[in-house]
Amino acid sequence: MNDTTTLLPRPPGEPALTxxxxxxxxxxxxxxxxxxxxxxGAWRVEIPSVEGPEALGVVLKExxxxxxxxxxxxxxxGVWMLSDAEITDMVGGxxxxxxxxxxxxxxxxxxxxxxxxxxxxxxxxxxxxGHDAVAGCVEDAVRxxxxxxxxxxxxxxxxxxxxxxxxxxxxxxxxxxxxxxxxIGPVNPxxxxxxxxxxxxxxxxxxxxxxxxxxxxRRVSGAPMDLYVEAPxxxxxxxxxxxxxxxxxxxxxxxxxxxxxxxxxxxxxxxxLRDLTLDTARERVRRGRLALDLLAxxxxxxxxxxxxxxxxxxxxxxSDPSHSSDFPERS
Numbered sequence: 506m507n508d509t510t511t512l513l514p515r516p517p518g519e520p521a522l523t524x525x526x527x528x529x530x531x532x533x534x535x536x537x538x539x540x541x542x543x544x545x546g547a548w549r550v551e552i553p554s555v556e557g558p559e560a561l562g563v564v565l566k567e568x569x570x571x572x573x574x575x576x577x578x579x580x581x582x583g584v585w586m587l588s589d590a591e592i593t594d595m596v597g598g599x600x601x602x603x604x605x606x607x608x609x610x611x612x613x614x615x616x617x618x619x620x621x622x623x624x625x626x627x628x629x630x631x632x633x634x635g636h637d638a639v640a641g642c643v644e645d646a647v648r649x650x651x652x653x654x655x656x657x658x659x660x661x662x663x664x665x666x667x668x669x670x671x672x673x674x675x676x677x678x679x680x681x682x683x684x685x686x687x688x689i690g691p692v693n694p695x696x697x698x699x700x701x702x703x704x705x706x707x708x709x710x711x712x713x714x715x716x717x718x719x720x721x722x723r724r725v726s727g728a729p730m731d732l733y734v735e736a737p738x739x740x741x742x743x744x745x746x747x748x749x750x751x752x753x754x755x756x757x758x759x760x761x762x763x764x765x766x767x768x769x770x771x772x773x774x775x776x777x778l779r780d781l782t783l784d785t786a787r788e789r790v791r792r793g794r795l796a797l798d799l800l801a802x803x804x805x806x807x808x809x810x811x812x813x814x815x816x817x818x819x820x821x822x823x824s825d826p827s828h829s830s831d832f833p834e835r836s
Contacts, residue, residue, distance in 0.1 A: 540727035543818035546810025607656035611642030669704025
């Protein structure tokens with residue numbers, strides 16, 4: 506059990522507000538998450554949207570300059586947008602700093618032939634459409650893990666369950682971690698628990714969930730949570746910097762992610778977006794520094810996982826039928 510109630514000794518603005526008779530009520534200890542990472546930490550840092558070796562180099566250089574600790578780096582365009590040499594370069598660069606590298610798997614609805622995702626209802630969203638799309642995600646997973654990638658980002662429940670079964674069966678390494686994309690993130694405790702049981706080791710939740718929502722989730726699941734402290738515009742553009750300590754207290758174990766509001770999209774990445782991608786990668790690290798400085802000013806910067814930590818600990822799973830009859834061959 507992790508007592509995160511000690512992470513916020515000074516809420517934002519509290520000394521001045523107290524002097525004016527406007528003190529906030531004390532945090533309720535019952536709202537605090539009882540969970541932690543297996544190393545005992547309450548939070549880790551992730552830099553998202555690092556789209557290739559050059560962007561990775563910029564992030565590593567800037568994190569060293571600004572002294573920003575990083576536990577995970579993730580990419581959004583997909584394994585298919587990187588050559589073997591580029592993946593190998595990224596694996597090596599991340600490994601030198603003992604940082605987990607997470608790459609996105611395969612086809613998604615927005616990059617497929619279906620028109621429903623462009624409609625007002627958004628149809629099936631980012632999910633993998635049909636057997637062939639699932640197969641593309643599996644192909645990406647096998648290729649990436651053979652090249653040394655240890656974390657895979659998924660945007661479909663069927664792909665998640667399939668890759669969980671694949672690592673159980675030894676088709677990909679057993680210590681591969683599976684991360685659920687913010688594009689399909691669960692918004693209630695029941696859904697969060699289902700994703701955990703389908704094989705998720707880390708789950709993005711939408712950045713507009715309230716603090717009470719995080720507490721509700723933590724009453725049913727201890728699976729690590731990913732949350733954009735600053736979300737890209739296509740995910741709402743929310744900036745929750747001043748809530749960061751309370752987000753940790755309620756949401757631990759929590760990956761703090763730093764996206765950028767008011768920045769153009771860069772997926773799928775190509776050389777035509779090079780300058781934008783490198784500039785935004787650099788700024789994401791700076792946003793991380795600002796958040797860490799804020800935590801320090803409030804005396805709430807304790808509880809970070811040791812650098813190099815990546816595994817999620819023991820999680821609840823659905824039982825695996827461990828036979829292929831669930832998916833009959835096509836004739």
